[in-house]
Amino acid sequence: MSKHSNYKDKRLYYKKDEFKKFQELIGISFNNEKLLFQAFTHSSYVNEHRKKPYEDNERLEFLGDAVLELTVSQFLFSKYPTMSEGDLTKLRAAIVCEPSLVSFANELSFGYLVLLGKGEEMTGGRARPALLADVFEAFIGALYLDQGLTPVVQFLEKVVFPKINDGAFSHVMDFKSQLQELVQRDNKGALEYKILQEKGPAHNREFIATVSLAGEILGTGTGRSKKEAEQHAAQEALSKLQPK
Structure with a gap:
């Protein structure tokens, strides 16, 4: 054969x-x-x-x-x-x-x-x-x-x-999801978002938000909506937490 x-x-x-x-x-x-x-x-x-x-x-x-x-x-x-x-x-x-x-x-x-x-x-x-x-x-x-x-x-x-x-x-992914992923991966605790301030007229509002972990503020952000402000706060937090 x-x-x-x-x-x-x-x-x-x-x-x-x-x-x-x-x-x-x-x-x-x-x-x-x-x-x-x-x-x-x-x-x-x-x-x-x-x-x-x-x-x-x-x-x-x-x-x-x-x-x-x-x-x-x-x-x-x-x-x-x-x-x-x-x-x-x-x-x-x-x-x-x-x-x-x-x-x-x-x-x-x-x-x-x-x-x-x-x-x-x-x-x-x-x-x-x-x-x-x-x-x-x-x-x-x-x-x-x-x-x-x-x-x-x-x-x-x-x-x-x-x-x-x-x-x-x-x-x-959006910045909030990325931050959530990072925190969950390292078991660091729960994130907390807060709207600190709303300013400006109704047609041109500006919001200031923070994101905290275990009582420590990781990031602050501003935006035309609450969601946008929270996204920018998460973006700042990521820049601090992620290795360069």
Whole structure:
């Protein structure tokens, strides 16, 4: 029997060892390796091998997109019990957007594993952001089909969730939410906002607010509304609490 009997295309055959190393790296062993190969198979590769039973990763990408949204949503829902639906949505969008998915894929060298057609390879497809983002979603879909939701969460706990915990996506949150996140993370206590002063005529009011922690004023802010003043107070507090 030929050593290529299971992997008739040489490129796929030689990728087999790389996929084994990849599974060792991430600490996951697929029960059905065909799902893993499919997750990394681009449509251009399938188009060049139409006589062979290869499937591209587009359907897995569709599934992975939904699984990723669910698992990230569940994590955010638990981590930020006081965050509004709108802020949760914005934060999730930043985590599952293309640039973020590309960074996750690059961190694990996904581009190296992708099976591409010759034309796509020659035009730099291996580093194309949209392709890498799709592959990351397809991998999540494949892992879900192979082993269920828990291993997906365990994988994200290594690759994605630590970045959320480190504040990598806090730029999309409002200042009050960022301050709340910082205080909750360090278990420093409860924040208290107060409106100290309202001044000016009714059509041009100005508010002065403070935010305190354990009786200590961390920041003071002004604004045309109470909410705006509180946001500016939180912004000042963040500048004091966050490391430079």
